[in-house]
Amino acid sequence: MKIDARSLLRYSTRELWSMLTGPFTLVMADGEIETNYKDTLYSSYVWDLHREFPGCPLLLSHHLRTILGNKSLKADTHAKLLTNVFWSIYEHYARNIGDEESRWKLRKHLRRRAAEIYNHIYNDLTYRLGEYVTSLDILDFIEVHEHPKVNQALMSVNQTQLSIDKTYSILNKTLMDPEELPHNSISKIMRAGIANAGQINQCLGPRGFLTDTDSNIFKEPILVSYLRGLHNLHDSLIESRTASKSLTFSKEPLQQAEYLSRRIQLLEQVVQNLHMEDCGSKHYISWRVRGPRRDNHGNKIEGDLANIRGIWYLKEDGSEDWIRGDEEHLVGQTIKMRNPVYCQHPDRYGVCAKCFGMLSFSLFKGCNLGQYAWTFVAAKSSQSVLSVKHYDGSSVVDKIYIADNLKKFLNVTASGTSYLFSDQLKDKKNIVRLIVSPSDAEGMNDINKVDDVRKLNLSRVSEITEIGIEIINDVESVIESIPVGMRARRASFTYPFLKYIKETGYKVNSQNNFVIDLAGWNWEEPFMVLPLKHFDMSAHSQLMAKMLESTVGQFKIRDTETSIDAFLTEFYDLINSKLSINLAIVSVVVYGSMVVSAVDNNYSLPKPYTDSGLGVMRLIMNRRSLAGLLAYQGQKEAIIDPINYLGRNRVNHPFDDIFVPELLNKK
Numbered sequence: 001m002k003i004d005a006r007s008l009l010r011y012s013t014r015e016l017w018s019m020l021t022g023p024f025t026l027v028m029a030d031g032e033i034e035t036n037y038k039d040t041l042y043s044s045y046v047w048d049l050h051r052e053f054p055g056c057p058l059l060l061s062h063h064l065r066t067i068l069g070n071k072s073l074k075a076d077t078h079a080k081l082l083t084n085v086f087w088s089i090y091e092h093y094a095r096n097i098g099d100e101e102s103r104w105k106l107r108k109h110l111r112r113r114a115a116e117i118y119n120h121i122y123n124d125l126t127y128r129l130g131e132y133v134t135s136l137d138i139l140d141f142i143e144v145h146e147h148p149k150v151n152q153a154l155m156s157v158n159q160t161q162l163s164i165d166k167t168y169s170i171l172n173k174t175l176m177d178p179e180e181l182p183h184n185s186i187s188k189i190m191r192a193g194i195a196n197a198g199q200i201n202q203c204l205g206p207r208g209f210l211t212d213t214d215s216n217i218f219k220e221p222i223l224v225s226y227l228r229g230l231h232n233l234h235d236s237l238i239e240s241r242t243a244s245k246s247l248t249f250s251k252e253p254l255q256q257a258e259y260l261s262r263r264i265q266l267l268e269q270v271v272q273n274l275h276m277e278d279c280g281s282k283h284y285i286s287w288r289v290r291g292p293r294r295d296n297h298g299n300k301i302e303g304d305l306a307n308i309r310g311i312w313y314l315k316e317d318g319s320e321d322w323i324r325g326d327e328e329h330l331v332g333q334t335i336k337m338r339n340p341v342y343c344q345h346p347d348r349y350g351v352c353a354k355c356f357g358m359l360s361f362s363l364f365k366g367c368n369l370g371q372y373a374w375t376f377v378a379a380k381s382s383q384s385v386l387s388v389k390h391y392d393g394s395s396v397v398d399k400i401y402i403a404d405n406l407k408k409f410l411n412v413t414a415s416g417t418s419y420l421f422s423d424q425l426k427d428k429k430n431i432v433r434l435i436v437s438p439s440d441a442e443g444m445n446d447i448n449k450v451d452d453v454r455k456l457n458l459s460r461v462s463e464i465t466e467i468g469i470e471i472i473n474d475v476e477s478v479i480e481s482i483p484v485g486m487r488a489r490r491a492s493f494t495y496p497f498l499k500y501i502k503e504t505g506y507k508v509n510s511q512n513n514f515v516i517d518l519a520g521w522n523w524e525e526p527f528m529v530l531p532l533k534h535f536d537m538s539a540h541s542q543l544m545a546k547m548l549e550s551t552v553g554q555f556k557i558r559d560t561e562t563s564i565d566a567f568l569t570e571f572y573d574l575i576n577s578k579l580s581i582n583l584a585i586v587s588v589v590v591y592g593s594m595v596v597s598a599v600d601n602n603y604s605l606p607k608p609y610t611d612s613g614l615g616v617m618r619l620i621m622n623r624r625s626l627a628g629l630l631a632y633q634g635q636k637e638a639i640i641d642p643i644n645y646l647g648r649n650r651v652n653h654p655f656d657d658i659f660v661p662e663l664l665n666k667k
Helices: 005-010 013-017 037-046 048-052 064-068 077-094 100-128 138-145 148-156 161-176 185-191 197-204 233-249 252-268 358-362 369-386 444-449 495-504 537-549 552-560 564-575 583-592 617-623 626-630 635-640 661-666
Strands: 002-004 023-028 031-036 273-275 285-288 312-314 320-322 334-337 350-352 410-412 418-421 431-436 466-472 477-483 514-517
Touching (some): 002 005, 005 023, 023 037, 031 037, 037 048, 037 064, 037 100, 048 100, 138 197, 148 161, 161 185, 252 537, 252 617, 369 583, 537 564, 537 617, 617 626
Parallel strands (some): 273 350
Antiparallel strands (some): 312 334
């Protein structure tokens, strides 16, 4: 039986509940679809938008079956369906509306109706489908545990992260296959996307490597699941740290994350306006689009396409188009994209919708763009810090990455956790010395106080962020400064290297740095090691703050030498190493931290026709409008600092009206 889909719009969803039965063919505006009454009733809730705006064609993408395919209903299915209908209706009607004010009113109305439809779906289906609600019991867990593939994987797991990850992979693949466990409730909720895979892994798979409250990873993992129970003292003790971390992270780390959110919001609020127009900028950022890949532990990392959706880019034919997220042909290519950091809109406090991207249509009129951007990032970051107990799966440690320009000095062991000197330094004509700051090696003197250096704790002897390598030969004499460590992890000298220092000694140069001659060192031995420390969400939050805020001593370097494109890419990679944030939002955050010229005391937001550089937060807060600073901290210092009375043409801040309300009448 064939039914014209548009004929169903004459009836309400409530009426259709008593009219539709069985399977049928539904005729849409752009084709036919084999479906049934259940899928069509679900779709009908969203078709209330079509009933209100009948001029828009009813398309295949507006039906539930098109979105699901052969898969089951998921937690976000209704959002995808409503999104398709929402934008089809908006695009159909907006093209006949000439002014932006009317288009904004249409978007506002559609958003309100979308919220009402969400609520209606929840209320009505909760009432109608209550008898179909199922629950979990222990038998569901036992069924999964006793499944041949899962049981074999659990019995063969060993104390390596690779083996644990392989077990997780087999468990998840089995649960996601409807043919393996068709009637199991755990499998159903996994396929529906309701349950978190990491939490299911903890319940049914090996608990894995756990971390202490200081993020150091315990050497031995827990190889049993919660289902089988923790029956030995070791497992019980290290598992107890999970609750301790939850308590710890709900205090100071969360406070730090929230305070970071506050101060960055005050900084970013200068990006006040989003203009629904095209500035026509021809200044693009170059972006190499990465596809899905595996990290050093074999874990899948999503590609860039999901987080650059909506960004406008320059096609090969010279035209511009926006990225939908399914352009697989762009993977591996370097494309030119519009970006807020190069927007040339004349408003010194805003950017245009074309440079920001298609996310512009999701923002409300009058929204402070900078406030929105950082709040979006901070909300996800703070929630992850607070939810550490729920998402605390098996912890992994990233391997050392050495930039290409430093490989002539350093190498890395096969394990990826220790440093070696490069083969290029082994030339007998070279005199090679290692230089370390005393602040990075505070326990150096302890080496001579013990008979065996293995009695020392490595991190108590040295926690190194940067080393110097001095090379002297007939041609040159150079000292290269090299950063070491990764994020929250600082490198320490290995025991063999401490023994070498004890036997050969060290000198102190005129800058009071330790200098170690490497003439007798065994080049095949690693000389530094990274601790087994997990990069948690608290450290992630602090590193984001460090990148954005920097220090006063770095203001000239950030202003004149830092590449904006390179910084944007690095900051994007940092944020999305733990979160999933669209590039447009990350770009606005970076733009709010930019200045025309810190050297010339011009802290305005830059444009492509001005100079540009990265600012330092402390100086930005002092040199822009003091309203933001007065709402933050350091008010006394700001008031008594003479330089704050000498500046001219300060950048306005949304809080100006609070501190100087008489200016409201002059605007």
